[in-house]
Amino acid sequence: MRRFRFLRDPDPAAVGDSVEAFLSWLDGPACLYVSGADDSRCRAFVTLLHGNEPSGAMALWRWLRHGERPAVNLVCIVASVTAALTEPLFTHRMLPRARDLNRCFRPPFDDAQGRLAEEILELLRLHRPEAVVDMHNTSGSGPSFAVCTFPDRQHDALAALFTGRLIISHLDLGALMERSDQRCPTVTIEVGGRLDDAAHCCAWEGLCRYAAAGDIFSAGAREGGLERLTDPVRLELRAGVSLTYAQRPCAGHDITLRPDIEQHNFGNVGPQVVLGWTGGIPGRLFRAVDASGACAVDRLVRIEAGELRPAGPLKLFMVTTNAAIAQDDCLFYAVADDGRPISA
Ligand SMILES: [Zn+2]
Structure with missing residues (x-):
């Protein structure tokens, strides 16, 4: 199975002139570490758990090309690169016969997808991020929303950096965001349909805010608050x-x-x-x-x-x-x- 490739402070010129070139350059699951202005803290951005959901990878590629320094260290995990690059591009949620990676974040980790999920969890444990954002596209067209497993001020603030809607779900599916806890609040961001320009835009603007904010837990406050949908x-x-x-x-x-x-x-x-x-x-x-x-x-x-x-x-x-x-x-x-x- 493919192991993660590590890249530290990638040269903006090296990431390619398209998201396809970027993913070809990564050539498999990758962890990109970008040093922040404050290097005592770290945030994590996870995307492409599903190979047919391009908005997060597009936003990351574009952000890396800008070469901006994030407020704190940013660990970016790009997972299903091989599935995404399998022709036709961005149409394979996972490779044939593989399990859905976002159902694999709990034991047993005994197949290729399980080991990939376990490695992502290990990377997150190692870097101790103050927050984790896992970015997806929805299967159909539609507006953006965030999902978390329990509501509190931190999850609200994280969601509000990206969207105006928060779904609180206790469904136990083995998704990454179910590993959320007080020390490391984790939200899923569904930016909208994979073919929607509005989704690409939501991903890009949200990632820029997430990377640039000094304090993400106070930066996203919204007038009127979030619309909540529970259970x-x-x-x-x-x-x-x-x-x-x-x-x-x-x-x-x-x-x-x-x-x-x-x-x-x-x-x-x-x-x-x-x-x-x-x-x-x-x-x-x-x-x-x-x-x-x-x-x-x-x-x-x-x-x-x-x-x-x-x-x-x-x-x-x-x-x-x-x-x-x-x-x-x-x-x-x-x-x-x-x-x-x-x-x-
Ligand atoms: Zn997804």
């Missing part, structure tokens, strides 16, 4: 249920979702909204478990005359229009329309 529930498909996206019900599929379902990302929806069509019943088609472990399917969706509708006033996000992602991961996440957990 979202995932709507998953049961095994063997087939799904497609179309303007009208498609024969031969258990569920047809509207192709414009992404427009509901972070918007409020109610039972008047038609999400799609199905001939089945919710309990046989879907799986959803709330924070207490209870089934939440009937609190998320209902079916009326073959139309699939929200069961009540909800806020949906990470809505996908990619059937493979819907099948492997989930269709969307939901909270109550006021951002609180869906009540039992």
Whole structure:
């Protein structure tokens, strides 16, 4: 397996004239250490855990080319370089048959992805950063948001450097941000869709603020504060249920979702909204478990005359229009329309 390559204070001229050139130059997982004006402290920036999510790597390449000195030492970890460079460029979340790297940050670390995750954790332990930002793109198009496992002043401040929305999730998936603690607050930043200019812009501006701020825990304060979404529930498909996206019900599929379902990302929806069509019943088609472990399917969706509708006033996000992602991961996440957990 590929081990990390270490680069200290890379020459801005060496990082190449495109993000592709930058990644080719790294040639595998890399750890770039940039000395700060105050070299008694350190922050970490992790990106490209998923090879098909380019915004973080683009922002880092651009920032390194500027050759600016960060306020404190910055440790930059660029993980799935090989997957990203596999043609077609930036389309492989991971290499074929590999596990999702952002599900590997807990034992056992016994395959290649597990060892890579363990090495990232070791690098972070070694450098003792005052904060860790792990930057991703969402699978669909949509606005930016941050995710953390528990809210406090530090996580709020970190999130606010990048975005106006914070999701507090207790889902235990093996993601890097689940390793967060008081000594090293860690947030996931989802800057938006991988093809969205707004996402690249969010990544770049956020990274610049993160690198330049003397005190990141006071620099990001926002007027009106953050919009919070707590304990979202995932709507998953049961095994063997087939799904497609179309303007009208498609024969031969258990569920047809509207192709414009992404427009509901972070918007409020109610039972008047038609999400799609199905001939089945919710309990046989879907799986959803709330924070207490209870089934939440009937609190998320209902079916009326073959139309699939929200069961009540909800806020949906990470809505996908990619059937493979819907099948492997989930269709969307939901909270109550006021951002609180869906009540039992
Ligand atoms: Zn990702």
